Amino acid sequence: MTRRYRVGDHVSWNSEAGRVRGRITTVHTADFEFKGRTRRASDDEPQYEIKSDRTDHIAAHKGSALTLLDD
Numbered sequence: 001m002t003r004r005y006r007v008g009d010h011v012s013w014n015s016e017a018g019r020v021r022g023r024i025t026t027v028h029t030a031d032f033e034f035k036g037r038t039r040r041a042s043d044d045e046p047q048y049e050i051k052s053d054r055t056d057h058i059a060a061h062k063g064s065a066l067t068l069l070d071d
Helices: none
Strands: 010-015 018-028 032-034 037-039 047-052 058-062
Touching: 010 047, 010 058, 018 058
Parallel strands: none
Antiparallel strands: 010 018, 018 047, 032 037, 047 058
């Protein structure tokens, strides 16, 4: 089972530019539009919007792509 995250959790994920860190800003449990595309989410497999610590970039990922960080 994939870990569940909450708004405010500090997480990291892999991107084309390497490992990125950020804070979860939104938890989606239903399909949603993100950057012009429909992202699939459900109660069983939520998706998370995360704001990068270093830039204002917002990313959306499934929980399986995230790692919880110690603050």
